[in-house]
Amino acid sequence: MKKPLLSLFLGIFMCLTSQAQENYFFPGETFDPNVPSPSEFLGYKIGDWHTRYDLIVKYFEKLDELSEMASLKTIGYTHELRPKIILTIASKANMANLEEIRLTQLQLADPSQPKPDVSSMPSIIHQGYGVHGNEPSSAEAAMLTAYWLLASQSDLAKNLRDNAVVHFDPTVNPDGRDRHSHWANTNKGFPPVADPMDREHNEVWPGGRTNHYWFDLNRDWLPLAHPESQAKIAWYHTWYPNVTTDFHEMGTNSTYFFEPTKPYGSENPVVPRKNYDDINTRFAKYFSKYLDEIGSLYWTKEVFDNSYPGYGSTYPDIHGGLGLVFEQASSRGHLQSSQRGDISFEFTIRNHVRSSLATMEAALDNKDFMHDYLREFFETAVSEGAKDPAKNYVFGDEFDENRNRMFVQFLMDHQIKVYENTDDLSLGGYDFKKGKSWVVPTSQPQYRMVRTMFEEVTEFADSVFYDASTWTMAHAYGMPYAAGPSVKLGEQVTNNTPTPYEFPEGKAYAYLIDWSDYYAPKNAF
Structure with missing residues (x-):
């Protein structure tokens, strides 16, 4: 058999084989014979075995290798x-x-x-x-x-x-x-x-x-x-x-x-x-x-x-x-x-x-x-945030620097804009010190995530829940916070890294650790 005819025959055979293997999922469909079906690649019909994750990755790697798409x-x-x-x-x-x-x-x-x-x-x-x-x-x-x-x-x-x-x-x-x-x-x-x-x-x-x-x-x-x-x-x-x-x-x-x-x-x-x-x-x-x-x-x-x-x-x-x-x-x-x-x-x-x-x-x-x-x-x-009576949420733990930085980073991971607090403030029964507290304005694109982090939702139209019924993340971090009026915003936080303890070099009988810090248990043990 001449090579062009052999290639044509093999192409048609591969196409028909691929279609037959996945016909249960895609009846009557025609597929590019140059792309192997999952069954072709794995060597068993989909559904016969539970595919290991490394083989799923390998199959996707093969698709990446074979196609510019x-x-x-x-x-x-x-x-x-x-x-x-x-x-x-x-x-x-x-x-x-x-x-x-x-x-x-x-x-x-x-x-x-x-x-x-x-x-x-x-x-x-x-x-x-x-x-x-x-x-x-x-x-x-x-x-x-x-x-x-x-x-x-x-x-x-x-x-x-x-x-x-x-x-x-x-x-x-x-x-x-x-x-x-x-x-x-x-x-x-x-x-x-x-x-x-x-x-x-x-x-x-x-x-x-x-x-x-x-x-x-x-x-x-x-x-x-x-x-x-x-x-x-x-x-x-x-x-x-x-x-x-x-x-x-x-x-x-x-x-x-x-x-x-x-x-x-x-x-x-x-x-x-x-x-x-x-x-x-x-x-x-x-x-x-x-x-x-x-x-x-x-x-x-x-x-x-x-x-x-x-x-x-x-x-x-x-x-x-x-x-x-x-x-x-x-x-x-x-x-x-x-x-x-x-x-x-x-x-x-x-x-x-x-x-x-x-x-x-x-x-x-x-x-x-x-x-x-x-x-x-x-x-x-943004517009709803501008109308919110709470123009800002101010938060900060005066004594736990790393708890503060963990929470700031958490908010930033969700693309919430966080700013330095430049003044000493008293809000909601808390005293927030400048340099040790931060401000989250409500008028920002992530306003709805801001609400998610700070609002306390206690009343619901339906008392039946599939799962969680509360999620105020500021409480999950044990973070002092309060809603307040417009306050002066400092610089937006863009670089924020928690800093675990670094013990001094040299011989020592023991180390004294401030137990109020978030990382204290991690460093003690």
């Missing part, structure tokens, strides 16, 4: 030193112009800057998966969705590549995912065992939900206690995505949940009603359409809430975007019986793939609307 970036590392990655997919033209696109998006989110022409701007979509490690279907869906976006020859995929920049975070919690994947794979039955009492479906404590230190990272977008969240938030503020997804799993006997969440009383008090009453409704129509097409059952509005700012689906709502939570009934293994029959791992993955595609189509169709909303969000933040 894909770019992989490491944004940080977990406690167990697994890389935190973001895969970005867009057209060649947009990839070549990516930094300008990013800066224009930041300009749109800054009301002090001229508003750019939103009609010429691509939609910025952030697909986030797997914050809970033992809710594993979403990370598999991340690989499939990235493959579809990069390789599909459909009109929708081409339109998305041309008019959107899509960022994939395949696993927010890599350490927990690998802990669960190891359990599910090593306890897998041959053939699969659907009995809920089987060992595969009942992982030992502490399970894979949490990270290395057993912390639930879906509560950490606000406190930023862990490197996974710190890296994620630092990256988030370099883009301000229009839409951010947050894929989860729930009990096996449920079906599928998408937003809106439970209305009135369960929403965060600083998020504009437009987000809940208009934008969520716009997007929900796409989710129902995509799930109807494959006959998957779903529900919405009945439970879950968006109250706590530290959720992955709420934090974006407080930054001019749309945060979306999805909940899929879990197979908690490879196959498990439920009230509606056996649920396979493959089935749970497919539902999340459908919602991923629906999200991108909805974001694209509402591109200009979401860009306009991003600018409107920050403009109204």
Whole structure:
């Protein structure tokens, strides 16, 4: 056989093989044969095994290697030193112009800057998966969705590549995912065992939900206690995505949940009603359409809430975007019986793939609307902050320098503007000394995050909460603070570093440590 014919034959064979392997997820689709499907790359059909995180990273590295439309970036590392990655997919033209696109998006989110022409701007979509490690279907869906976006020859995929920049975070919690994947794979039955009492479906404590230190990272977008969240938030503020997804799993006997969440009383008090009453409704129509097409059952509005700012689906709502939570009934293994029959791992993955595609189509169709909303969000933040009776929040601990600096840095990590206090002030029963206290004005683009840090919300329309009902971070730091009138602002803080003790060199029998300092226990032990 001549070489050109052989190449043609092999190309057609590879294309058909790829399509056959992923046909369950993308029936009838045509793909670029030069881009391997996840099944081709991994050597097993998606859903047959729980994919280890290092293999997910390797697959994304392969996409980055093969295509000019894909770019992989490491944004940080977990406690167990697994890389935190973001895969970005867009057209060649947009990839070549990516930094300008990013800066224009930041300009749109800054009301002090001229508003750019939103009609010429691509939609910025952030697909986030797997914050809970033992809710594993979403990370598999991340690989499939990235493959579809990069390789599909459909009109929708081409339109998305041309008019959107899509960022994939395949696993927010890599350490927990690998802990669960190891359990599910090593306890897998041959053939699969659907009995809920089987060992595969009942992982030992502490399970894979949490990270290395057993912390639930879906509560950490606000406190930023862990490197996974710190890296994620630092990256988030370099883009301000229009839409951010947050894929989860729930009990096996449920079906599928998408937003809106439970209305009135369960929403965060600083998020504009437009987000809940208009934008969520716009997007929900796409989710129902995509799930109807494959006959998957779903529900919405009945439970879950968006109250706590530290959720992955709420934090974006407080930054001019749309945060979306999805909940899929879990197979908690490879196959498990439920009230509606056996649920396979493959089935749970497919539902999340459908919602991923629906999200991108909805974001694209509402591109200009979401860009306009991003600018409107920050403009109204400044104007509402100017009308707030509390013109400033003053804070500071006279005796604990490092506690002060930790809190200042925390506010800055959330892009809140902080200024030096230049006068001695008495407010709210506290005395704030110049040089040892700071001022946060309310009239600033991050006004709604300022409220999140300092306001004390004690009354709610709905007494039923899924989770946290309080989050005033100034109290979490034990920080003295008070709301007050306009005060003189000193220099804006731009360089702020906590300073642990440095013990003097030379021989010593003992060291005396001032126990009022935040770092005292760390240095004593």
